[in-house]
Amino acid sequence: MDTEFAVVGGGIVGLSVAYGLLCSGKRVTVYDEGDTAIRASRGNFGLVWVQGKGQNYPPYARWTRRSARAWPQFAQQLAQESGTALNLQQRGGYSIHLTEQSLADKVASYEKLRVALDDDYPFEVLGHNAIKQEEPHIGPSVAGAILHHEDGHVNPLMLLRTLAQLVRKRGADVITDAAVTRLEPQASGYELQLQNKQVHRAEKIVICAGLGAKTLAPMLGFKAPIFAQRGQVLITEKMPPFINRPSGEIRQVNEGGVQIGASSELAGLNDSETIDITAQLARNAMLMYPKLASASLLRSWAALRIMTPDGYPIYQQSTTCPGAFYITCHSGITLAAAHALLLPEWLCSRDHGEPSLPSLSAFSEARFNV
Amino acid sequence: MTANAAADSSFELIVIGAGPAGMAAATTAADFGCSVCLLDEQPTAGGQIYRSLSRAGPTNRVNGDSGAWKNTAGKQAIEILGKAYFSGLPLIEKLSAANVHTVHGACVWHVGLNGEDGVVTYSRQQHASRISGRHIIIASGAMERPMPLPGWTLPGVLTAGAGQILLKTDGLATDNSVLIGTGPLLYYFATQLIRSGCKPKALIDTGNGVNRTAIRELLPVALHYYRPLLTGLSMLSQIKRAGVNCYSGASAIEILGDSRASGVRCHYTGGKQINIDCDFVFMHDGVIPNTHISRSLQLRHQWNSVHHYHEPAINDGAVSSQSNISIAGDGSGIIGAEASAQHGKLASLTALKSLGYDTEGQSKNRQRQINAVGRARQFQRFLARLYPPLITTEPVADNTIVCRCEQVTAAEIKRCVELGCTGPNQTKAYTRCGMGPCQGRYCGLTVANIIARESNLPAETIGTFRVRSPLKPVTIAELASLADTPPTHTQMTTATHTNDDSR
Amino acid sequence: MFKRLHFANQSVQTTEPQSGTADDEITFSFNQQVVTARRGDTVATALLLNNIIRFGQRGGIDKGPFCLMGACYECLVQVNGRSQQACMLEAVQDMQVMPLILCNHDADSPATTEHDPDDNSQ
Numbered sequence: 001m002d003t004e005f006a007v008v009g010g011g012i013v014g015l016s017v018a019y020g021l022l023c024s025g026k027r028v029t030v031y032d033e034g035d036t037a038i039r040a041s042r043g044n045f046g047l048v049w050v051q052g053k054g055q056n057y058p059p060y061a062r063w064t065r066r067s068a069r070a071w072p073q074f075a076q077q078l079a080q081e082s083g084t085a086l087n088l089q090q091r092g093g094y095s096i097h098l099t100e101q102s103l104a105d106k107v108a109s110y111e112k113l114r115v116a117l118d119d120d121y122p123f124e125v126l127g128h129n130a131i132k133q134e135e136p137h138i139g140p141s142v143a144g145a146i147l148h149h150e151d152g153h154v155n156p157l158m159l160l161r162t163l164a165q166l167v168r169k170r171g172a173d174v175i176t177d178a179a180v181t182r183l184e185p186q187a188s189g190y191e192l193q194l195q196n197k198q199v200h201r202a203e204k205i206v207i208c209a210g211l212g213a214k215t216l217a218p219m220l221g222f223k224a225p226i227f228a229q230r231g232q233v234l235i236t237e238k239m240p241p242f243i244n245r246p247s248g249e250i251r252q253v254n255e256g257g258v259q260i261g262a263s264s265e266l267a268g269l270n271d272s273e274t275i276d277i278t279a280q281l282a283r284n285a286m287l288m289y290p291k292l293a294s295a296s297l298l299r300s301w302a303a304l305r306i307m308t309p310d311g312y313p314i315y316q317q318s319t320t321c322p323g324a325f326y327i328t329c330h331s332g333i334t335l336a337a338a339h340a341l342l343l344p345e346w347l348c349s350r351d352h353g354e355p356s357l358p359s360l361s362a363f364s365e366a367r368f369n370v
Numbered sequence: 371m372t373a374n375a376a377a378d379s380s381f382e383l384i385v386i387g388a389g390p391a392g393m394a395a396a397t398t399a400a401d402f403g404c405s406v407c408l409l410d411e412q413p414t415a416g417g418q419i420y421r422s423l424s425r426a427g428p429t430n431r432v433n434g435d436s437g438a439w440k441n442t443a444g445k446q447a448i449e450i451l452g453k454a455y456f457s458g459l460p461l462i463e464k465l466s467a468a469n470v471h472t473v474h475g476a477c478v479w480h481v482g483l484n485g486e487d488g489v490v491t492y493s494r495q496q497h498a499s500r501i502s503g504r505h506i507i508i509a510s511g512a513m514e515r516p517m518p519l520p521g522w523t524l525p526g527v528l529t530a531g532a533g534q535i536l537l538k539t540d541g542l543a544t545d546n547s548v549l550i551g552t553g554p555l556l557y558y559f560a561t562q563l564i565r566s567g568c569k570p571k572a573l574i575d576t577g578n579g580v581n582r583t584a585i586r587e588l589l590p591v592a593l594h595y596y597r598p599l600l601t602g603l604s605m606l607s608q609i610k611r612a613g614v615n616c617y618s619g620a621s622a623i624e625i626l627g628d629s630r631a632s633g634v635r636c637h638y639t640g641g642k643q644i645n646i647d648c649d650f651v652f653m654h655d656g657v658i659p660n661t662h663i664s665r666s667l668q669l670r671h672q673w674n675s676v677h678h679y680h681e682p683a684i685n686d687g688a689v690s691s692q693s694n695i696s697i698a699g700d701g702s703g704i705i706g707a708e709a710s711a712q713h714g715k716l717a718s719l720t721a722l723k724s725l726g727y728d729t730e731g732q733s734k735n736r737q738r739q740i741n742a743v744g745r746a747r748q749f750q751r752f753l754a755r756l757y758p759p760l761i762t763t764e765p766v767a768d769n770t771i772v773c774r775c776e777q778v779t780a781a782e783i784k785r786c787v788e789l790g791c792t793g794p795n796q797t798k799a800y801t802r803c804g805m806g807p808c809q810g811r812y813c814g815l816t817v818a819n820i821i822a823r824e825s826n827l828p829a830e831t832i833g834t835f836r837v838r839s840p841l842k843p844v845t846i847a848e849l850a851s852l853a854d855t856p857p858t859h860t861q862m863t864t865a866t867h868t869n870d871d872s873r
Numbered sequence: 874m875f876k877r878l879h880f881a882n883q884s885v886q887t888t889e890p891q892s893g894t895a896d897d898e899i900t901f902s903f904n905q906q907v908v909t910a911r912r913g914d915t916v917a918t919a920l921l922l923n924n925i926i927r928f929g930q931r932g933g934i935d936k937g938p939f940c941l942m943g944a945c946y947e948c949l950v951q952v953n954g955r956s957q958q959a960c961m962l963e964a965v966q967d968m969q970v971m972p973l974i975l976c977n978h979d980a981d982s983p984a985t986t987e988h989d990p991d992d993n994s995q
Contacts, residue, residue, distance in 0.1 A: 010790075174790055256975060275480055279851075296955065297846050525927045527937075542918060
């Protein structure tokens with residue numbers, strides 16, 4: 001065997017999982033594509049986000065919060081090992097609303113979730129004046145906001161780079177420019193064929209290949225019912241800090257730029273930005289923070305989310321190929337801490353006695369059975 | 371005819387850039403009665419080469435000969451700036467007489483396709499407009515190649531092109547300067563400074579000198595290009611005669627200074643070292659095509675291994691890999707001002723034909739233009755061999771800033787290669803190089819070069835930054851003005867999915 | 874320092890030699906310092922003529938004009954509350970131009986001042 005665990009995918013999800021396995025003393029090889037691959041990890045919004053997640057699916061709400069709570073430890077560990085701060089900030093975040101009605105609707109749904117979570121869901125509702133107190137630059141057309149105390153954000157590119165650095169430091173083989181084209185179960189373990197025709201062998205396989213899993217995962221008996229959902233994002237020039245907390249729509253990144261997002265639309269694998277959508281994002285952003293009107297927009301971009309039919313993650317061990325795992329989600333940043341700190345127990349189940357990991361059965365592919 | 375284009379107007383042809391190629395393309399199309407819109411960023415036509423030339427207006431000329439001017443100021447202008455500059459006047463005059471909808475001060479920041487049509491978005495005086503055209507000719511010209519040296523970010527370091535712009539536009543010159551680099555524009559600028567009475571203190575030359583490969587490139591076109599060759603020789607002798615200290619074979623160049631440039635240090639032929647005090651440094655390392663628009667459209671590009679730059683792939687008629695988009699002039703690969711005008715005309719005629727105009731009468735000119743452009747490309751290959759970019763002969767020093775906007779050093783780029791980066795886009799994500807307001811224009815080539823060198827990969831496999839909208843920064847308000855439906859909360863809630871599914 | 878050459882002091886546009894008249898002269902401010910310019914000058918040209926070559930500071934690095942053709946964004950200054958390229962902006966009477974100064978700051982640090990008036994002395 002060339003390796004114990006072959007992690008297919010070198011994005012945030014793959015690297016988080018690889019990092020966790022390495023911390024558990026496993027031998028890991030990461031397979032990553034090249035410079036122009038479709039990469040959600042380079043295009044995301046950087047939120048470590050709790051509110052709104054799993055509104056109608058408490059297991060997902062719990063899993064998300066589990067990860068958000070593990071983030072401080074995760075960030076500290078990465079910073080200690082790498083010497084790089086990830087600029088994690090978890091001082092709460094907003095859902096900003098322009099009408100009373102939409103605010104009320106959202107509050108109602110959060111209250112329902114709070115009941116489902118045994119009253120443990122720390123959010124508060126801020127009217128216009130209250131949000132204005134917290135965010136002096138908020139616009140007059142903002143009706144109010146929901147402040148959820150567990151929300152936060154991080155520098156996602158720093159996270160990506162730090163993980164890329166640390167998995168190498170911890171001894172993983174990382175093979176870049178190596179698209180995996182075929183996965184095949186052997187009498188013992190698995191064979192991976194690369195685009196350059198090389199064949200590698202591994203005892204276990206973890207597929208974290210984003211949209212690439214659509215073709216790869218079925219080779220090992222997974223359904224992988226995923227599709228691409230395009231999101232468009234804007235970033236302004238660097239500005240002196242004026243936004244205190246992030247929201248689902250706007251955050252000021254640690255370097256000073258203001259990130260504005262994000263749309264969602266179906267566009268196949270087209271990851272180009274469009275004026276129609278970005279113009280709407282810009283207009284909404286101006287309503288929330290009028291100061292942004294005169295800010296220079298440096299760049300807009302689009303990236304592709306990896307969506308499942310219900311929007312929740314998949315954690316699945318193959319029913320036909322034991323030792324083959326499939327992981328997908330569209331919140332790779334929020335869930336990175338859980339993926340690194342908690343998933344190794346699941347992936348190495350034979351080695352561990354006492355489970356500290358919540359059941360992942362809520363995220364199996366079985367829920368997509370017709 | 372100059373006017374504000376109304377938003378959402380449509381044209382048969384849109385030309386982007388009013389340099390020699392763009393002016394010729396627009397004028398040619400107008401002669402056929404084609405509706406054409408010409409967008410240009412500067413306040414007057416001419417591009418960078420003939421920049422501000424129209425201010426020298428036709429009224430002042432006698433006999434239609436740019437050599438004869440009525441007043442002494444005009445005479446001095448010609449003497450200092452050189453006759454080549456004034457040779458652009460006929461193009462500018464033809465354009466102003468033609469029925470072209472010209473919009474100056476228009477910063478194009480998005481080019482896209484909408485079905486069969488191209489859609490160009492631009493801002494003028496902070497007002498954004500969108501126009502559509504059945505065919506688009508990109509004539510975005512050239513920019514100077516980034517020349518990363520220690521200290522090149524210090525105030526007081528300008529490109530030689532910038533020095534020329536100051537001279538052409540406002541008649542500004544400075545003494546106590548040092549010129550660094552190589553290439554015709556640098557020598558031309560040196561002679562302009564000499565004639566201005568602002569002789570540079572030194573010329574630090576990084577060129578190769580005449581070599582066999584260069585001569586081989588020159589031979590096929592030497593006869594057609596004897597005049598520029600003579601001009602070149604005459605420039606060099608003017609610099610010598612003026613007594614400018616020239617240091618050839620320069621290496622390990624450093625620009626010194628604390629909060630502004632105060633001197634230059636380098637080695638030169640024979641391993642000697644020199645330290646020169648100065649107030650200003652002008653650097654130049656040749657020119658490269660401005661490919662931001664063509665790359666944003668993801669048109670096919672190729673690596674040119676003689677020039678060491680990426681250029682869009684075009685056919686004989688200047689049509690790109692997208693049939694309704696053409697690329698003319700230096701933006702298609704460096705060909706020089708004169709050939710750019712011919713290329714613009716050629717691009718226009720090809721586009722006119724595809725738009726259904728009868729261009730049969732021009733068919734015999736077509737081959738002549740194709741040949742002329744081909745010879746120009748050959749001549750530029752000769753210049754590229756003669757004046758190779760510094761980055762091909764000397765690696766960028768580790769502590770040198772590569773990305774000026776985000777202050778990313780060469781060492782940081784090298785570390786990315788160790789982290790598995792095989793191209794500029796992953797490197798950008800890891801270091802922020804190319805994320806600043808210039809959007810990678812002044813670091814892209816350097817980053818690609820360092821990756822190639824460090825990973826021992828051929829330069830043509832490295833690729834380029836993915837260019838995204840806006841092509842140049844615009845305000846959030848300008849972008850927002852293009853939103854065509856009133857904001858509703860539906861959009862707001864669908865706008866929260868990036869890291870947040872509310873299902 | 875940069876100076877305006879004779880030919881540019883006399884218009885080449887008209888047949889009559891004409892030196893820069895009082896009508897042509899404008900004044901504006903850069904960092905509260907009075908700057909003289911000629912109508913039609915860009916802000917970058919005017920500042921260079923007044924021996925100002927540091928237009929701002931970003932990430933602890935002094936910035937001055939570099940390409941003057943609108944491509945490098947090194948000459949960004951602040952006018953009317955927004956950052957603009959000094960080389961693409963025509964100077965007008967009484968315009969208030971400030972250097973663009975951006976500090977590196979961390980998410981947790983308090984808001985920094987936009988500029989330090991004493992920081993652009995030449």
